[in-house]
Amino acid sequence: MTEYKIALVGFGGVNRGLAQLIAERNQSWRKELGLSLKIVGVTDLFLGSIMARDGLDAAELAKLPSSKGAFAQLPGGSAEAFNETIIKQSGADIIAEATFTNPVDGEPATTFCRWALEGGKHVVTTNKGPIALHADELKALAKRNGVCFEYEGSVMSGTPVIRMARETLPGAVITGFEGILNGTSNYVLTRMEEGLSFADAVRKAQELGYAEADPTADVEGHDVRLKVVILANELLDAKLTVNDVNCSGITSLSPADIERAQQSGERWKLIGSATRNAAGAVSASVEARLLDNSHPLAGISGATNAVSFNTELLGAVTVSGPGAGRIETAFALLSDIVAIHKSVSKK
């Protein structure tokens, strides 16, 4: 049994979900997974920070009020976010990075990942910015420092997609994919079909922990664009940048559009897709498409996501599951930690 010391950077829905899972399940993980986690530091722009090399009480952390500077209420805590100190000096073996996704330059999350990897710490992250914009650099940095850099939750939350395709589809030859890759926008479309207004549906998605800090990223397709870049580069060996992907969202769809579609046996879905042509070039897009109800993606509703990989040997292989959610995405971090444990145990 191995105990990993972990520091949490960003303590919003996802890392708080991880603290909750640690509080509830650490004992069973010892037996089931051969590992346990000890939280040695937490830092958050809004809540402040806390560090304890002997370990913090995960249940107490998970219950911390979401008020400005709340860590100052705990013994040894501070209202200031000492990100660099927590990453470099908490003694953590693993850094769980879950701050805001910045779709423009991936910062400051990319710097947090760099600090950790350069210091010989494994990184698990659900943040799409560093992966869509700086994956090659960060993977190379991890390799040079003999540590792992894992990011399963950056696409489709806790639903296994990246690792599943990487580990089980080699040889099947993936030629492209299309999918519903944003929980918030799919939830909004589903709720609008039930008669809710766009604004109320977005508000509900925020309450449920699905939406980005700025939900424009969800409904304008920018979040899906990052995920399309990540999947295309990981699985189609593309070298796409965000600017290579034409992108539009669901904001121009009116309640009348949604109703008209329903009356003609169709549904609007926000689809991210990429295809490799015979010459090897990969083209990708994000757009709202009108799907016939018989289309395999038409029945995917709420915050559920699905992606269909087109393969030469198997035809379409479709994976479906949660695309957002606090605990669901915290599970993605756990799956990354399990992957690290397997890799470390092999050495």
Ligand SMILES: NC(=O)C1=CN([C@@H]2O[C@H](COP(=O)(O)OP(=O)(O)OC[C@H]3O[C@@H](n4cnc5c(N)ncnc54)[C@H](O)[C@@H]3O)[C@@H](O)[C@H]2O)C=CC1
């Ligand atoms: N919530 C979800 O369903 C999913 C979220 N993600 C990604 O995971 C990450 C975290 O998501 P949530 O926890 O839902 O977001 P959140 O908005 O609930 O929490 C993010 C936290 O990061 C903190 N933060 C922001 N900038 C910081 C900085 N410079 N230094 C320290 N702390 C900082 C904020 O104060 C906030 O508490 C985001 O990048 C998101 O895109 C990925 C998949 C699913």
Ligand SMILES: N[C@@H](CC=O)C(=O)O
């Ligand atoms: N805001 C995103 C969260 C996961 O990446 C979504 O709604 O899918």
